[in-house]
Amino acid sequence: MKDKVKIIIVDDESLARQISKNYLSRYDNVEIAAECSNGFDAIKKINELKPDIILLDIQMPKLTGFEMLELIENPPIIIFTTAYDHFAIKAFEVSAVDYLLKPFSEERFEHALNKAIKLLDDKFSPDNLIKNVIAEHDKKIETLERIVIKDGGKINIIPANEIRWLEAQDDYVMIHSAQGKFLKQKTMKYFEDHLEETQFVRIHRSHIINLSYLQHLEQQETDSYKIILKNGHELPVSKSGLARLKATL
């Protein structure tokens, strides 16, 4: 006999979890491994219990469903649930991930679950699918208010205004913040596009600075400038970077 399908329900509202639980109770081949009411708890449980499927709500306090996804390694198959989120729904449509709009019927739920179980039987790896959703969702959000980073077992939430400067490092970006240094797997272009443009300027191919952390701009030779940050750190400024800096200031 096959093992039961392990499911984790993540939703901050207990009634919303309850209805999914009720629907799931009618299946013999699934078991609810855990119920989580917030993102932190969910990440812990997911790493611990390695579920096959997650029922994931998007709007949750502290850590949204999308932010959670960025922090899970080898994510399982995910069925998204949301009551009303324009951006999220757009992202789901484009990346062809199944999602449930609350309130959903038992039939609709069954359809999504069967689809997920079939993918599971086919040994489908949802990695790329999830990367696509995140990428699509990234396109939709306008300004980034915070960045979530997993650092060992700890999850850090860095408010955008606490970022001092960003530095490109191969496929990663090093975030220098008031809380310390963190590596995040995103591109410089992503940060350039999504950080508040009146506050953050890309001064160089590999550097973005927070203007409130700028001490002064120094001319070295003709046409060559460098930036001194409040902590004394020096950064080079490229020609186009100087133009962007002047336009913003």
Added chain:
Amino acid sequence: MVGHPLINSPKNFLLYLLFWVLIVILYLNLIVLDREVELSKAILDIIVFNVLLLGLGIGFWFSAKYLSIENHKIFRIISNHLLEGAILISLWLLIGYFIVSNLVTDKDAYTNFFFATLKFRAALGIFTYFLLTSFYYIIIYYTGFQERRIKETELKNLVTEAELRSLKFQINPHFIFNSLNSMSALTEIDPKKAKQMIIKLAEFLRYTLATNDKQMVSLNEELKNIKLYLDIEKIRFEEKFEYVDEIDEICGKAQIPSMILQPLFENAIKHAVYETLDKVVLNLTCTKQDSFLKIVLQNNFESESHKKGAGVGINNIKERLRLIYQQDNLLEVKKENNLFRVTLYIPVDEK
């Protein structure tokens, strides 16, 4: 376009006749008195010339109307009227003379009298022409001015209304869909509670949809609706928040704009209750201060939730209050430590 001020209004026509009494007096003084002329001739002269000019005077209106100040150059208006005045008054003199001289027995004596007084007659005619024409222009200008003012006021009201409408509280789709989801779950888990929630949601929606942007309601009514809203949210969030209020008795009947407090509560739920894992206490107080109702909503929040300052909802209330009461600074926001406080000052009608 403006109608004829004399023909369309008997009152004005009477005033016009009164004005003619003055003209007749002038006519007597300038032309008839102290001259050697028979009484019968004098009376005939007075009647014919004055009735003629009175009739012509009504006609002056049309040239004033069609040579409007807005659409013609001032030079053109003046030169046109000089020419027109000269022609009309000459015509008046010619016709008047023709009629009277043919009615009197002694034509030569009348001709002498007429030509001796011709310059006075011409002067009086021109004077009357310009006096009446100026009067007509003033009427046209004044009526146009009034109309413009009415239109401007109407336009301003329309703009204010449109602004108010756009600022009006709108039912938050998150709230609706999440409530529907909770109710859907409750129909399986606790049908009785589901029914209660549906009824509350229906009452809340009815109030929200029925009140318009300018409507005033009593504070008690508004609070009743807020309690419905909080009851519904309570089913969703359970023990995550608590509501406490302290309302001075005299405040309950005071009139406030409908749905003005609602967005404050929604804001608190969205930013504090939703983003905080601990329990949030919503504290509402209302006191009367001078001629204002002072309403304070305070709630704790997690200082590390990084949402930006006052949201759209709160700014909308501020703007609504400004438009309704024509006063700034009726809303204050204070954020310190872990407390978020919004204070509203609602002007009270003292009767």
